[in-house]
Amino acid sequence: MFPTPIQKASPFVQTAYKIVLPLALVLWLLPLIGVAITSVRPASDLAAGNYFGIPSGFAGLENYTAVFRDSPIGLYILNSFKVTIPTVIGAVALSCLTGFALAVYRFKGNLLLFFMFVAGNFIPFQILMVPVRDMTLRAGLYDTTLGLVLFHVAFQTGFCTLFMRNFIKGLPFALIESARVEGVSEWRIFRYIVLPLMRPAIAALSVLVFTFVWNDYFWATVLVQGQHAMPVTAGLYSLNGQWVAAWHLVSAGSIVAALPPVAMFFLMQRHFIAGLTLGATKG
Amino acid sequence: MTKAVSSPPGFWTKNQQKLAPWLFLAPGFLMFIIYVLVPIVQSIWISFHDWDGLGEKVWIGLGNYVELLDDDSFYTSLKNNVIWLVLYLLSIPAGLAVALFLNQTVTGIRLYKSLFFFPFVISQVVVGLMFTWFYAPDFGLFSKLIEWLTGEQVAVLADERFVTYGIIAAGLWPQTAYCMILYLTGLNNINPEQVEAARMDGAKGMKLLWFVILPQLAPATFIAMVVTVIGSLRSFDLVSIMTAGGPYGSSQVLSYFMYEQALSEYGFRMGYGAAIAVVLFLIMMVFITLFIVRMLSQERNA
Numbered sequence: 001m002f003p004t005p006i007q008k009a010s011p012f013v014q015t016a017y018k019i020v021l022p023l024a025l026v027l028w029l030l031p032l033i034g035v036a037i038t039s040v041r042p043a044s045d046l047a048a049g050n051y052f053g054i055p056s057g058f059a060g061l062e063n064y065t066a067v068f069r070d071s072p073i074g075l076y077i078l079n080s081f082k083v084t085i086p087t088v089i090g091a092v093a094l095s096c097l098t099g100f101a102l103a104v105y106r107f108k109g110n111l112l113l114f115f116m117f118v119a120g121n122f123i124p125f126q127i128l129m130v131p132v133r134d135m136t137l138r139a140g141l142y143d144t145t146l147g148l149v150l151f152h153v154a155f156q157t158g159f160c161t162l163f164m165r166n167f168i169k170g171l172p173f174a175l176i177e178s179a180r181v182e183g184v185s186e187w188r189i190f191r192y193i194v195l196p197l198m199r200p201a202i203a204a205l206s207v208l209v210f211t212f213v214w215n216d217y218f219w220a221t222v223l224v225q226g227q228h229a230m231p232v233t234a235g236l237y238s239l240n241g242q243w244v245a246a247w248h249l250v251s252a253g254s255i256v257a258a259l260p261p262v263a264m265f266f267l268m269q270r271h272f273i274a275g276l277t278l279g280a281t282k283g
Numbered sequence: 284m285t286k287a288v289s290s291p292p293g294f295w296t297k298n299q300q301k302l303a304p305w306l307f308l309a310p311g312f313l314m315f316i317i318y319v320l321v322p323i324v325q326s327i328w329i330s331f332h333d334w335d336g337l338g339e340k341v342w343i344g345l346g347n348y349v350e351l352l353d354d355d356s357f358y359t360s361l362k363n364n365v366i367w368l369v370l371y372l373l374s375i376p377a378g379l380a381v382a383l384f385l386n387q388t389v390t391g392i393r394l395y396k397s398l399f400f401f402p403f404v405i406s407q408v409v410v411g412l413m414f415t416w417f418y419a420p421d422f423g424l425f426s427k428l429i430e431w432l433t434g435e436q437v438a439v440l441a442d443e444r445f446v447t448y449g450i451i452a453a454g455l456w457p458q459t460a461y462c463m464i465l466y467l468t469g470l471n472n473i474n475p476e477q478v479e480a481a482r483m484d485g486a487k488g489m490k491l492l493w494f495v496i497l498p499q500l501a502p503a504t505f506i507a508m509v510v511t512v513i514g515s516l517r518s519f520d521l522v523s524i525m526t527a528g529g530p531y532g533s534s535q536v537l538s539y540f541m542y543e544q545a546l547s548e549y550g551f552r553m554g555y556g557a558a559i560a561v562v563l564f565l566i567m568m569v570f571i572t573l574f575i576v577r578m579l580s581q582e583r584n585a
Binding site for chain 2: 001002003004005006007017018021024025028029030031032034035049051052094095097098100101102104105107110111113115116117118119120122123124125126127128129130131132133134135150151153154155157158161185186187190211214215217218221222233234236237240247250254257258261262265266269273276277
């Protein structure tokens, strides 16, 4: 293990480590802690110039109620779910198929296709912006959650295919071979042999895609204009423009917007990290 | 059951293995063609036109690119992109440092690790708003800190000299968390025997890290490089949230400059915007090609 386990160090170093650890955490999360505290701060504190001191009282209930009552943030959150959940289902489903095709079959152009998906995943969004917006407008899907979903599904399929393909490559190929010898059809091999083994990959990709799409801001501003379809990232930014200097409301809104992916991360931590660190251990 | 034995195998049975991959690929690949491959070609095509997004496209050849060469904003964006790229790479050693700090087994360390990872999970919109507020002159915590350190009031986001650095600092926060998690996973999978053997030989500290640990962390470093370089060139959210490219376009980057030209109150110059996007695309393709070449050689060795 590296660095040397702290248990082997002198008692002084051990105690120091135990003190420094929480301090470092507080320092690291300072922006977040500041926002969390401000979200429960009474508005009068801000007026009195008490921005970062101890709050004079607890106004969490008022602030959060005010955010939901006086702004369409509830609608924004709903829209974000309407975009995120179908995208997760669509992108994961499509990439199960593409990943399977690229991992199991040998055919001309296999690697070329694979690296095309990989490269597509890294390109700048701006090269797609004008045509995708134009196409969405023509299809009558501009300013709808469906327009966002279709784009996200297509784009996330690139990343998901990379992930799925490498995952299936790691499965024992003998399983597939013996099924073929038995005369099992390709579709049934996929459906009944490979798919059940892909559960961990499906879980990991679901949380990752959920977070990526929930946090998307660029496409939310390019493909949506009106409130009725606006996801929470773009919504929060427009609210920030209205709530000038009402930092307690901005903070409460930020916390609300950040909560779903954070909850997702905590619930599915192992899968999340497994997905994100794919390839970080071997190569 | 008996049918399969008696009759000669049909077209499907004979060619199943050849056709199956294409059928499995079809839906995903089709979506990818429609939304990614075709738009890239279209963008390149549009970049040779003068177009407001509604009327007729007018062919102007390399006109947009010639105009770019004479546009000060273009050079500012390019310069800022380089600054982003270079400074963003700091998140790799920073992430490694945090990972080394946290790679211990004490009570509650798992929770510490997840909490350190937090900044990456939240949206860049929220990160941008947080940092804007911390940079606020007069009362912002960072402004206070800077004032205390230098004895000078600095409005970071309103000052052309500092604004880009201020935004990058906000970006380094989640990016460091990302690199940290990559390195923590890498450290977890290090070969303990090699480390012990090196310790027996008297290696320790920085020497051990440099000659024994880092080579084993190479895959993690590679992924960290990929995501950091791509992330730095993609920087859009933070610039848009924190300054909208200001003051006076001084925190402009190519991704935001493109958006501003093509789709904002400053005008609907789709052709010009597309030309900027093509330049950014070409810059990124250099890096993407490097990554792919390396991945390809790994693939061949596997």
